[in-house]
Amino acid sequence: MTNQVSTTSLPQTGFCRLPQIIGDPEATPPILPIIPVSKSAWWAGVASGLYPKSVKLNKRTTAWRVEDIHQLIKELGGE
Numbered sequence: 001m002t003n004q005v006s007t008t009s010l011p012q013t014g015f016c017r018l019p020q021i022i023g024d025p026e027a028t029p030p031i032l033p034i035i036p037v038s039k040s041a042w043w044a045g046v047a048s049g050l051y052p053k054s055v056k057l058n059k060r061t062t063a064w065r066v067e068d069i070h071q072l073i074k075e076l077g078g079e
Helices: 018-022 039-048 066-075
Strands: 055-058 061-065
Touching: 018 039, 018 061, 061 066
Parallel strands: none
Antiparallel strands: 055 061
8 A cells, every 4th residue: 555645536626625635634534635744834835836826715715726736746746
């Protein structure tokens, strides 16, 4: 068994929330990370342009376009 997570767990289009990207080991069941970085490292990467910009779906909901996450994985050499 490998430690890699397949990006097929993400849909081809739509939006995903931060735990779907960086994982959440305390969720039931635990969510494995696709991009294994901390929350603060993720937000620093968003601010610096390394990671895609978020989309505000409403006042309290932030998400990312799944297409942008798939593109990021390709750029990082994951596919």
